[in-house]
Amino acid sequence: MSNKWTQQDIPDMTGKVVVVSGANSGLGLESTKALAAKGATVVMACRNVRKAEEAKAEVLETNPAARLDVMALDNASLASVRAFADAFKAKYDRLDILLNNAGLMAIPRALTEDGFEMQLGVNHLAHFALTGQLLDVVTATPKARVHSTSSSAAFMGVINLDDLMGEKSYGRWTAYSQSKLANAAFATELNRRLRAAGHDTIANSSHPGFVMTNLQTNSMVESGTPLGERIFYGLLAPVMAQDISMGVLPQLYASTAPEAKGGVFYGPKTLRIRGYPAEQKCNDALKDADLLKRFWEASEELTGVHYLD
Numbered sequence: 001m002s003n004k005w006t007q008q009d010i011p012d013m014t015g016k017v018v019v020v021s022g023a024n025s026g027l028g029l030e031s032t033k034a035l036a037a038k039g040a041t042v043v044m045a046c047r048n049v050r051k052a053e054e055a056k057a058e059v060l061e062t063n064p065a066a067r068l069d070v071m072a073l074d075n076a077s078l079a080s081v082r083a084f085a086d087a088f089k090a091k092y093d094r095l096d097i098l099l100n101n102a103g104l105m106a107i108p109r110a111l112t113e114d115g116f117e118m119q120l121g122v123n124h125l126a127h128f129a130l131t132g133q134l135l136d137v138v139t140a141t142p143k144a145r146v147h148s149t150s151s152s153a154a155f156m157g158v159i160n161l162d163d164l165m166g167e168k169s170y171g172r173w174t175a176y177s178q179s180k181l182a183n184a185a186f187a188t189e190l191n192r193r194l195r196a197a198g199h200d201t202i203a204n205s206s207h208p209g210f211v212m213t214n215l216q217t218n219s220m221v222e223s224g225t226p227l228g229e230r231i232f233y234g235l236l237a238p239v240m241a242q243d244i245s246m247g248v249l250p251q252l253y254a255s256t257a258p259e260a261k262g263g264v265f266y267g268p269k270t271l272r273i274r275g276y277p278a279e280q281k282c283n284d285a286l287k288d289a290d291l292l293k294r295f296w297e298a299s300e301e302l303t304g305v306h307y308l309d
Contacts, residue, residue, distance in 0.1 A: 003276060004276050005249065005253050005257065005276055005277055006249065006276075007037075007245070007248075007249070007252060009257065010034060010035070010038045010252060010256045010257075011256060011257075011258065012038060012039055013035055013038040013039045013040035013096075013256070014038075014039035014040075015039070016039075016040045016041070016094075016096040016097070017040070017041045017043065017092050017094050017095055017096055017097075017141075018035050018040045018041065018042045018043065018095075018096060018097040018098075018099060018255075019042075019043045019045055019095060019098050019099065019134070020032050020035070020042060020043070020044060020045060020099045020101055021045045021046075021073060021075065021099065021100055021101050021102035021127065022045075022046065022047075022075075022101045022102025022103065023042070023043075023044035023045060023046055023052065023055065023101070024044065024046045024048065024051045024052040024054070024055040025051070025055065027101055027149060027208060027211070027244065027247065027248050027251065028099075028101045028102065029058075029059075030244050030245065030247075031099060031101065031248055031251060031252060031255075032044060032055070032059060032068070033059055033062075033063070034248065034252055035097075035252075035255075035256075036059060036063055036066035036067065036068060037063055037066070038256075039067075040067070040096075040097075041067040041068075041069065042066070042068050042069070043069045043070075043071055043088065043092075044056060044068060044069065044070045044071070045071055045072075045073035045084060045102075046070065046071075046072070046073060046102075047072070047073065047074040047075065047076070047080075047102075049070060049072050052070045053070055056068045056070055069091075071084060071087060071088065072084065073102075075102050075112075075121070075122040075123075075126035075127070076112040076113055076118065076121060076122055076126070077112065077113040077114070077126075078113070078114050078125075078126070078129055078303060078304075079113070081126050081129045081130050081133065082129075082133065084130070085130060085133035085134050088134065088137075089134070092137070093137070093140075094137065094140070094141040094144075095134055095137045095138050095141055095144060096141050096143075096144050096145070097144065097145050097146075097147065097255050097256070098130075098131060098134060098138055098144075098145070098147070099147050099149070099251065099255055100127035100130065100131065100146070100147065100148045100149065100183070101149040101251070102122065102123075102126075102127075103122060103123045103149065103151075103179075104118060104119050104122050104123060104176075105119075105151075105176050106119075106172045106173050106175075106176045107119065107172055109166055109170045109172070109175070112125075112126075116165060116302065117164070117165040117166045117170075117175060119172075119175045119176050119178075119179040120164060120165065120175065120178060120179045120182065122179075123176075123179035123180065123182065123183060124182035124183060124186060124299070125299060125302055125303055127148065127183070127186070128186055128299045128300075128303055128305065129303040129304075129305045131146055131186075131190065132303070132305035132306070132307040133305060135307055138201055139194070139199045139201050141201075142200065143200050143201070144200075145201065145202055145203070145204070145254075145255055145256075145260075146187070146190060146201065146202075146203040147187070147203070147204055147205065147206070147251055147255045148183040148184065148186055148187040148203070148205040148206075149183065149205070149206060149207075149208075149251050150180045150181070150183040150184045150187075150205045150206060150265070150282070151176075151177075151180040151183075151207050151208075152207045152209065152210070152267070152273075153173070153176055153177040153180045153181075154177065154180040154181040154183065154184050154207065154282055154283055155272075155282065155283055156177055156283075157177035157179075157180055157181030157182075157285075158174075158177070158178060158181070158285070159178055159181055159182060159185065159285060159291065159295055160178065161291075161294060161295065161298060164178075164298065164302075180207075181282075181283055181285060182295070183205055184205040184265055184282050184283065184286060185285065185286060185291075185292055185295055186203075186205075186296075186299070187203045187204050187205035187263070187265075188203075188205070188263050188265075188286045188292060189292040189293070189295075189296050190203040191203040191204065191262040191263035192263065192292075194262070195262065195263075202260075202261070202262030202263075203262055203263070204254045204260065204261065204262055204263060204264050204265070204266065205254070205264075205265050205266070205282075206250035206251045206253075206254045206265065206266040206267060206277070207250065207265075207266075207272075207280075207282075208244075208247035208248065208250060208251070208267070208268070209242055209246075209247055209250075209267060209268035209272065209274050209275070210241045210242065210247075210273045210274065211241055211242055211244050211246075211247030241274075242268065242273070242274035242275070246268070246274065246275070246276075249268070249276060249277045250266040250267050250268060250277040251266075253266060253277040254266045261279075264279050265279070265281070265282040265286070266278065266279060266280065267280045
């Protein structure tokens with residue numbers, strides 16, 4: 001890996017098709033801009049179609065040649081996930097990159113349409129179901145990739161198989177950390193299964209380091225953020241956080257760089273907070289084959305989506 005890999009190092013993407021969930025803001029929008037600039041057709045998979053159309057217009061202002069396709073995807077609804085997958089396969093016969101990026105952060109306990117704890121449902125289970133329903137197209141596309149956007153919260157996350165939905169005990173940060181570890185666990189186990197099945201598709205994950213996006217804003221609005229968090233974001237973030245153009249590099253590297261590996265967790269090099277992308281250790285849970293298998297099986301049972309053994 002180059003010590004200073006940037007968006008300019010993304011290879012030519014002409015003819016390639018990319019799906020970015022949560023493409024209308026934050027890391028998703030930055031990824032959309034970068035991939036479209038390299039010639040990819042980017043399917044902007046978003047819950048709020050109006051906001052997605054506004055984001056599309058923003059991209060087209062600076063890149064009139066961008067090939068963008070807005071499609072509805074609500075990660076809080078498995079029916080919406082199914083509808084998106086069906087609609088995508090009716091329009092496209094290849095999928096080079098599935099970038100599972102959409103997410104929520106540290107909100108009060110709520111439930112998805114299907115009765116899942118909201119953060120686990122939106123951040124992990126919807127992407128698990130989406131990937132499973134698109135996997136036939138992904139694996140039929142040479143050297144395709146499935147990338148899951150995680151968070152540094154995964155470092156201290158715990159997957160609690162006895163209380164996945166936080167019914168016995170709920171903490172908004174605990175639930176967020178679990179959902180972000182779930183992203184990395186899914187990528188790790190999916191890559192193992194893809195390799196075992198003989199596919200050339202790879203799956204990996206990343207975190208952006210410390211970047212201020214709409215995630216923090218939504219978290220504060222939804223939760224009535226305590227004073228300490230507001231002070232942290234207001235005073236320390238401007239000093240510690242890196243620009244989103246840097247924060248997006250790990251997921252772009254993992255999704256596009258020819259040398260990026262499957263089953264690897266990427267993040268910013270300097271103190272795992274900022275800097276250029278590098279391979280990183282995430283959480284010892286990713287080495288627990290039994291946990292990964294049991295969590296995979298639980299995800300299949302919850303979503304009703306079954307794939308690679």
